[in-house]
Amino acid sequence: MKRIHRLLIANRGEIARRIQRSARALGIETVAVYSEADHNALHVREADQAICLGGATASQSYLNRDALLAAMRDTGADALHPGYGFLSEDANFAEAVIDAGFIWVGPPPEAMRSMASKAAAKQTLEPRGVPMIPGYHGDDQSDERLLAEAETIGFPLLVKASAGGGGKGMRVVERLDQVADALASARREARNAFGDDRLLLERYLVNPRHVEVQVMADQHGAVWSLFERDCSLQRRHQKVVEEAPAPALDDDTRTAMWKAAEIAAASIGYVGAGTVEYIVDASGDFFFLEMNTRLQVEHPVTECITGLDLVALQLRVAEGESLPAERPAEPVGHAFEVRLYAEDPEQDFRPTTGMLSQVVWPQGPGVRVDTGVESGSEISPFYDPMLAKLIVHGADRREALARLNRALADTRLAGLTTNLNFLRRLCAAPDLAEFTIHTHWIETHRDQWETRAEQPACWSALAASAIQHTLDSGHADPWQKLSGWRRFQQRRWLYNRSETEQCVVTEHQGVWQAHCGTETLTLSDVTVESLGAGHYRVHGRAGQRRRQLDAWPQAGGIEVDDGHSRWLQLWWQAEAAHEDGAGGDGLVKALMPGTVTAIHQTTGTRVKRGDKILSMEAMKMETTLTAPTDGTLVQCSLSVGDRVDDGQVVFVVEADEEDAA
Incomplete structure (x- = not known):
């Protein structure tokens, strides 16, 4: 059995810190990699060693395969954990790591390849009894064949890229005369995004749910399914809220989902953590969607209801250990996760950049925050804009949802636009509490989350x-x-x-x-x-x-x-009428330190009570000091740009005789 002594984490942000936490608990040293943009990031500061891969962009750093392998050799690391995103599902990179004599904390390259193509995955799993949506996943990619298959399958129809994910290369078609244009545009987008323009066709399910099963497998043939998660609340085909276990499923459906997931993993010789994803129609029937051959962003909700550390299990499995003798018999309680992003929901979830001037995370029973940012963190345009994952666990769904709403209310993110307001409204929506949601709910129920916050x-x-x-x-x-x-x-x-x-x-x-x-x-x-x-x-x-x-x-x-x-x-x-800053002799003092930004009157000028005399910037705001009485400005020796101390006399107005009396 080959033990891991030093682990290189080929990722950044919250997932890098998450892996560090589990590795440290197992006594494994960690090596962080970083880009020039991340030189002061939390995951870098907390690692035992850190090594810079290159420039600010992902291609110069976290996607630089040669630099990662060189970092393995230079730091003496004996294993690599890819996290999720970046190179986590790159079978060629996994093979290069293994060929170089290192441990790859993930599934075998061939298992990754077998699931990389959605069409090939469906061809592999359908004969083994894994349920599939009616569709076409064949090798003949001619327009003639695809048009004929589209007519057979019926409408609405989903044209989808065989490779990749995230909604790219995906088109919904309502009529036969729209198919040709959809094929052309989906091919272009798939080629640009994944370098692979192969397509598949499926019957489009109206308002379905998205449910997935967590699997864990060891090198000795044992495969566990660790219950299911519901990930139906999505925007642009990307998950926003996840919960486990999935509500509103009968026991027979759950059991069938778990069994199908185990069959899928076993049939490709899977090892490590993975996720089998399903689409569920209104009748409750479920169909295979895809298999993610890596750790998922939403894995913490499964950890909450199982009590397992999935990253620790990944590391033990990679060392050759068997899964424990007993798996969790049933889920304990209920868990939610939401993803906090630097993005503007009012602008179609457009990513935002800038500095997080203040970050305050919630605390309390059943609350967990996985994050890679802190007050003062700079959010750059180079990487995914996710700031953190907020996870809550409760005795049941009602308690977990109440804790989620309390935790969101206690969260503070200042300095740039985030989706915090959106998540607060979304998680307070009656449809989520009653669970009448589906994968298109965010698009079709904007009235429940898009109402702009009152700004009193x-x-x-x-x-x-x-x-x-x-x-x-x-x-x-x-x-x-x-x-x-x-x-x-x-x-x-x-x-x-x-x-x-x-x-x-x-x-x-x-x-x-x-x-x-x-x-x-x-x-x-x-x-x-x-x-x-x-x-x-x-x-x-x-x-x-x-x-x-x-x-x-x-x-x-x-x-x-x-x-x-x-x-x-x-x-x-x-502006401020500073009666309280003026003495009886007409002296006006600065009530806080600042810088003079404007002089409105000159010495010797007759002024009336309330006339502007001098403006200064203090506490990031311009404040204008005014005459406390009618009279003559007899002293004002400051100039624009001068610093003013707290309590310093800034000008004197000599009152008229009747006012002085």
């Missing part, structure tokens, strides 16, 4: 003012109530949402009011908690209801999250 300007403006007030007051205790500072005077903030629309916030004797157009908000018992790195939590009471909001001041606005929705509130300009 009053709540945002009041939060910004409360944070400024806390900084102005210099409270050492962030939980100290704000109402105790010069209560006999009213403090006022003015936010210009545009050149014609304004928000006004006032604080007097502990009562805060915000007015933005027709919207009004009144809060008392306002407190501000500083969580560090520009992250604040604002608490307040509206009547008998307590409210709280997380906030991150940004340039020209504030980013906020109330646990239901996250939004960025921008203001054209922020």
Whole structure:
């Protein structure tokens, strides 16, 4: 038996860290590989060794086969785990690793090849009794044959690339006269995406479910099926929410699915972790879809309901060990997983890039987060935009779903657009709780998730003012109530949402009011908690209801999250009538450190109360200081660009005689 002492992980992000965790528990050293774009990534910092593969793009780094093999030799690694994505299903690379004398933590190359082509997989498994959707998977790829088969199969019809996945090279056809165009466009897309333009045809199932079975096999012929997962909630044929076990399946169907998955794995001499995927029609009949010859993104939900570490099992199987004598007899509880992406659901899930200025992950019983990012992580355009997987486990489906919604409410991702709001609405949708979903649900039920989150300007403006007030007051205790500072005077903030629309916030004797157009908000018992790195939590009471909001001041606005929705509130300009910053002698002091951005009046000028005197940028927002009284500006020696300290006198207005009196 050949033991693994040092494991090279040919992947990045959350899956690299996931594999590191299991390897470390088994006493195996880990080697991380990285690109120039990932030089400071978590998976790099946490490995025993790390080696750079090359430039920022995937082709220069994580897909560089020669560089990976060289890294194996240079670091003394004796095994390679490919994770998922990148080279995980590349049979030629697996063969190269084995031929070089290393252990490949995955299935044999020939097993991978037998499932790489969907058409070949169906030809292999159909004679063994694995149920197939009516269709054509033959070698004759002429238009004449495909058109004839399409007419025989009937409509609606699915034209699908034989290689690859992710919805590429896939077309739904409603009529015979549409088939020729669908064949041509699907071929082009498949050739560009996979270098293989072979197609297969299948009867298109309307509103089906997507259910898959986790399998694990050893080198001695033992094959386990480890229950099933439902992955029906998808966007653009990519999974968004997964759960295990799959709801609304009868026991006979489950058992038949498990048995068919074991037959599929055994028939190709499979070794390691893999997934057999099915499509399920409205009647409950299931049909083989494909086999993924690798660890799946959604494997944590199976780990939750089985208590197994699937990566540890992969490593033991790769060393030649047999599977344990007993497999789990039945699933324990229920689990959900959602995928958090840097993408904009309102823009057809377009990927986004930028820096995650703040990341806060949920905690609590039954909550797990697999991630490769942290506060300050830069999300580049070079790789998949998945940020993390949020996994929850409960005693039953109802408890697990409640934990999922609580965990999403407790998650904070600031700095760039993500799918967090989308997931919150999606997982709170009645159809998910009642499980009346299918693979096209996200496309056809936009009303349940696409409603744009309310962005209450009053709540945002009041939060910004409360944070400024806390900084102005210099409270050492962030939980100290704000109402105790010069209560006999009213403090006022003015936010210009545009050149014609304004928000006004006032604080007097502990009562805060915000007015933005027709919207009004009144809060008392306002407190501000500083969580560090520009992250604040604002608490307040509206009547008998307590409210709280997380906030991150940004340039020209504030980013906020109330646990239901996250939004960025921008203001054209922020002004403050600083009565409280002015002494009786007309001295106006800076209430926070900042930089002068504009001088509106010159020394000696007559001014009226409220006239703009000086603007400064502080806390990433421009604040304009105004005259506290009618009079003459007798002192203002600052210039644009000057730094101003907290408490520094910035200008003096000599009051008119009647005002002074």
